[in-house]
Amino acid sequence: MTRRGYTLIEVMMASALLALVISGSMAVRLRLERYERRAGLKMEALRVTSHALHEACMEGAEAAKWHGRQWHIDAADGRVRFHVQCEVKPTGEGDRRRVLVRTRWTEPGTRVERSVALVGWVAGSS
Numbered sequence: 598m599t600r601r602g603y604t605l606i607e608v609m610m611a612s613a614l615l616a617l618v619i620s621g622s623m624a625v626r627l628r629l630e631r632y633e634r635r636a637g638l639k640m641e642a643l644r645v646t647s648h649a650l651h652e653a654c655m656e657g658a659e660a661a662k663w664h665g666r667q668w669h670i671d672a673a674d675g676r677v678r679f680h681v682q683c684e685v686k687p688t689g690e691g692d693r694r695r696v697l698v699r700t701r702w703t704e705p706g707t708r709v710e711r712s713v714a715l716v717g718w719v720a721g722s723s
Contacts, residue, residue, distance in 0.1 A: 635711075638702065642679055642713050646700040649681050653696045654717045677702050685719075694719050 603611075684697045699714040 635704065638677060638704070639711070639713065641677075642700045642702055642711070643715075645679050645681060646698050646713055646715050649683060649700075650696060650698040650715045650717045653683050653685070653698060654719045677705060688718065692720050 680701045682699050682701075684699075686695050686697070687693075688695050696717045696719055697714060698717075699712055701710060701712040703710050
């Protein structure tokens with residue numbers, strides 16, 4: 598027994614419970630950091646994708662040259678490579694074409710592949 602009347606088992610259980618709470622809060626913090634990093638990568642991918650879509654749509658009739666075009670961008674946070682692909686297809690509505698821009702990347706330290714895509718329409722000669 599301790600001076601305050603607790604048994605050794607009660608003290609050990611209390612310290613184990615405290616250790617569990619502390620480790621649980623650290624695990625939650627690490628998980629939140631991972632989600633924040635993933636959300637940051639997704640926002641960067643959306644920025645890259647929207648920029649590529651804007652460029653493709655500004656090209657107008659020349660957008661057909663974008664078929665299969667790819668380039669790589671290194672993100673500021675960790676050397677992530679974004680693979681951007683642009684695809685232009687006719688819509689069947691006169692000279693309108695659908696422009697699909699898809700960005701893929703692999704999360705750092707994992708083999709998990711993520712992607713985002715945006716679609717726009719452009720008028721031009723077929």
